Amino acid sequence: MTPAPSSGWNAVVVPSTPLMIAAGGTADPLAGVRALALDSVRWLVASSPDRIQVLCSPADPANVARGVTTPLGERVARSLLSAAGFDREIVVSTSESESPVSTGVLIVGDGSARRGEKAPGHLDDRAFTFDSTIESALRACDADTLATLSVDLGAELLAAGVPAFRALGALAGGAEHTCEMTYSGDPLGVQYWVARWQCAS
């Protein structure tokens, strides 16, 4: 049993795209977003040098059936943590009812992938309202809203981060945080955020 932290915890939200791991091509359209994500992960590591708790969605069952069993979010987290020089314990949580086990929590998740006609999931107008709700809750450190995000609507809108955001909401409970969001955008038709939650206590 991993012990609970003795003090409050900080959290960072980063996108869950494989392009957070590597560009894959000569051009690197998410270089700026990746740099911001890495900055925030470094900040998180500085406040939790011994253990990081990762919240991400479970591996896509279809990908598991194809032989890929490690959740994408976990791979993104490990890549960013490695790039930040972190080589200590990583505790990965893919369920929505977690307790804080570290003073540093890394949430890997994003909003809808249906934010345009060329988006991965084509256009669904409901994506904008749904993502606005998530973004407002992230900015306000509104745990209740995050904890009760609709799983079904999130799935319809290809918002892969919903399980991780719900887990963050459940984790946050009554803890007090302040948010600094350093990125919000959908350059490839998927809503990405980079945000820091700093423990207020």
Place this chain on the structure above:
Amino acid sequence: MTLKLGRQAFADDASLMMAIVNRTPDSFYDKGATWAEDSAFDRVAQVVDEGAEIVDIGGIKAAPGVEIDAAEEISRVGSFVGRVRSAYPSLVISVDTWRAEVGRAVCSEGADLLNDAWGGADPELVDVAAEFDAAIICTHTGGVTPRTRPHRIEYADVVAAAIADTTAYAERALAAGVSRDSIVIDPAHDFGKNTAHSLEVTRRLGEMVDTGWPVLVSLSNKDFVGESLDLPVGERLIGTLAATAFCAQAGARIYRVHEVVETRQVVDMVATIMGSRQPARVTRGLA
């Protein structure tokens, strides 16, 4: 092996486009389109803009025709090389000639590379390359006389002959003092070869690559493509590009071409498929 072509060096994974620039009134493909010096100069500007690393300037068409002596050849290409050199200080300038006398003249004007399409017909050409620290292309022609067409030429093994002759030529250049990294071999499609021979050297190009010498291929719009597809000059680009893809997979380093953009795309695509080049932009399915 790193390639040193006169004033430029290229990494061992670089594929290079050598654009053909004819200062001739009668070459088979362009039929004199760049015979006027200003037209040839415009062609240089165009191919540089298209990304060619090398221009190959020639003053005599390969096929039989009116005899062009060395003085006339020098008048066609000598000062023109100087003009291109002045305008493009870092461009690799190759000259397509078999004559040492012409080689000396063009190297004095700033040429980097001597493209001896006729397989060492003039034994002193290697000495000129060494004297000017120029690079040299060692081609295989089966020993035929320059500007003659193959007639009932036969080989027990055309690839073995091409390897034996080009590597012997390369060693001769090395012995003459040409830098090892400035020597390139070329099977010379259609030179001293019928279509079956050219197809076989294409099919087995990897054996030439395995010699370790960098390999140039000159495939562009040639008769072996035309006979393979029964197409006249002017309709051979697709066949040329198919042969280009095959040679790229086998490991050719330099492509002597009429069409720079199309060839570059094919070579880049093959390299990307093979994993030696990254895609330009990858977001599909990953956002």
